[in-house]
Amino acid sequence: MHNLDSDSEDELPPGWEEKSTEDGNVYFVNTCTSKIQWTHPRTGCKKVIPKELPFGWTKKDDESGKTVYIHKETGDMTYIDPRLAFAKEEKKHVHDFRQRFDASSTAFQVLHGVDLSGKYALITGSNAGIGYETAKSMARHGCNILFANRNLEATQLAIKEICRETNAAEENLKMVHLDLASLQSVRKCALAVKTMFSDHLDMLILNAGVFGLPYTETEDKFETTFQVNHLGHMYLTLLLEPLLKKNSRVLFVSSESHRFANLKNTFTQQSLSMSREQYSSMMAYNNSKLFNVVTAKVLSEEWKSKGICVNSLHPGNMVFTNLSKSWWLFRLAFFLVRPFTKSLQQAAATTVYVATDSDLEGVTGLYFNNCFYCQESELARDRDIASEVFSISLKMIQQRVGAEHIQKYVDKFVKT
Incomplete structure (x- = not known):
């Protein structure tokens, strides 16, 4: 049983990448074997992301038709979906949530x-x-x-x-x-x-x-x-x-x-x-x-x-x-x-x-x-x-x- 209070179990094993679908689901790709799965290879849990882009972000297609994400305030551009930074484990119960902030958080x-x-x-x-x-x-x-x-x-x-x-x-x-x-x-x-x-x-x-x-x-x-x-x-x-x-x-x-x-x-x-x-x-x-x-x-x-x-x-x-x-x-x-x-x-x-x-x-x-x-x-x-x-x-x-x-x-x- 993994420790939900630790952040380390969220780290992907070598050779794995985290990707997202438009509707807010996360899937995992093994770049060595091309294997694709919906559950995290280390924790065995499914993850979800917000359906909307984070505040301050927009997206468009570049000349090759690939989706690029742009931060409106800084102008930074990336091909990585910024929603992945807010990925969370799918909740099995309404009270399944981790402590992500504490007394020092603003x-x-x-x-x-x-x-x-x-x-x-x-x-x-x-x-x-x-x-x-x-x-x-x-x-x-x-x-x-x-x-x-x-x-x-x-x-x-x-x-x-x-x-x-x-x-x-x-x-x-x-x-x-x-x-x-x-x-x-x-x-x-x-x-x-x-x-x-x-x-x-x-x-x-x-x-x-x-x-x-x-x-x-x-x-x-x-x-x-x-x-x-x-x-x-x-x-x-x-x-x-x-x-x-x-x-x-x-x-x-x-x-x-x-x-x-x-x-x-x-x-x-x-x-x-x-x-x-x-x-x-x-x-x-x-x-x-x-x-x-x-x-x-x-x-x-x-x-x-x-x-x-x-x-x-x-x-x-x-x-x-x-x-x-x-x-x-x-x-x-x-x-x-x-x-x-x-x-x-x-x-x-x-x-x-x-x-x-x-x-x-x-x-x-x-x-x-x-x-x-x-x-x-x-x-x-x-x-x-x-x-x-x-x-x-x-x-x-x-x-x-x-x-x-x-x-x-x-x-x-x-x-x-």
């Missing part, structure tokens, strides 16, 4: 050769930090992006900067107002998105978040960290369900902090929002990140039959962004560890990987860290807790703005 590396032209993504919290880096990386590869943010002036500047840095077409980058601290704003945002993206949404990336806030309440009278990080995103996701089709991907950007959640004195039949008396800014954050993971779990089960994939992920520990801006002490702590944490490009890598990688087609209900799946906390794996969190969240939304457009979930999950 979003640009993850997207190497990936063409996102014609894809549509909505990213919350995308005018700065990891969300901005995610948007920039995907826009660089042709993705149409809808920036869903509270500060539209800052968003407009972010879009102009991305266009300047990546040569992305500005008409492919649009913005919509979203204030996650207002369920009415979330509803208005969803209506606007349905108008702008009337057909489908390929990727819904729920990235926005707050951290370390003193106790404050939203206009809906819920604790702010809870509503911004969890309830607003959950409501937005449910409202945008009509735009999610087979192979659409929903990503909840959570955190390893979910492992330190403590639902004691918080988990009641009526509310998940902390009261002023019991409030701890760190625990409010930890709990909200747990709610992200379990919401992804519930929706992955609900939407599996539709082919909609829902996953959660951790971008990186204490990445230096505006997330720590609420208190000078948090800001100082994040600054001091900055040399030892991920860059923004590295922090965006897991999000981009889960949103775009072809290996993850059909993969749903998992939690990712450092561009690979890992096991969530024990609380996050508790199905009863997940169902209860989902039920109470629905009840809280219903109490504030009614159950229009989410009635089927209220009927199924909310206990009378």
Whole structure:
């Protein structure tokens, strides 16, 4: 049995060549015997390549009628199919995928050769930090992006900067107002998105978040960290369900902090929002990140039959962004560890990987860290807790703005 974690078994024995067919299959030729076979001579596995050329490549026939491949940016020409650089073993099961990236990988590396032209993504919290880096990386590869943010002036500047840095077409980058601290704003945002993206949404990336806030309440009278990080995103996701089709991907950007959640004195039949008396800014954050993971779990089960994939992920520990801006002490702590944490490009890598990688087609209900799946906390794996969190969240939304457009979930999950 060969070691799937090793790259060496992919090396061809002497005398063998790897070739490709137009429809994305790989075959192997022994130049000494002229033998042709579909399986790798060392591993015995079949391999496939993308049906389309990698991003930035085109092809034409030369004077002799032979196909030549041209890189549009550099002008480099080759007779070797560039798709072969992205050949992968044919999957026997949806979860058969190797770890090809890690904590040091960048979003640009993850997207190497990936063409996102014609894809549509909505990213919350995308005018700065990891969300901005995610948007920039995907826009660089042709993705149409809808920036869903509270500060539209800052968003407009972010879009102009991305266009300047990546040569992305500005008409492919649009913005919509979203204030996650207002369920009415979330509803208005969803209506606007349905108008702008009337057909489908390929990727819904729920990235926005707050951290370390003193106790404050939203206009809906819920604790702010809870509503911004969890309830607003959950409501937005449910409202945008009509735009999610087979192979659409929903990503909840959570955190390893979910492992330190403590639902004691918080988990009641009526509310998940902390009261002023019991409030701890760190625990409010930890709990909200747990709610992200379990919401992804519930929706992955609900939407599996539709082919909609829902996953959660951790971008990186204490990445230096505006997330720590609420208190000078948090800001100082994040600054001091900055040399030892991920860059923004590295922090965006897991999000981009889960949103775009072809290996993850059909993969749903998992939690990712450092561009690979890992096991969530024990609380996050508790199905009863997940169902209860989902039920109470629905009840809280219903109490504030009614159950229009989410009635089927209220009927199924909310206990009378």
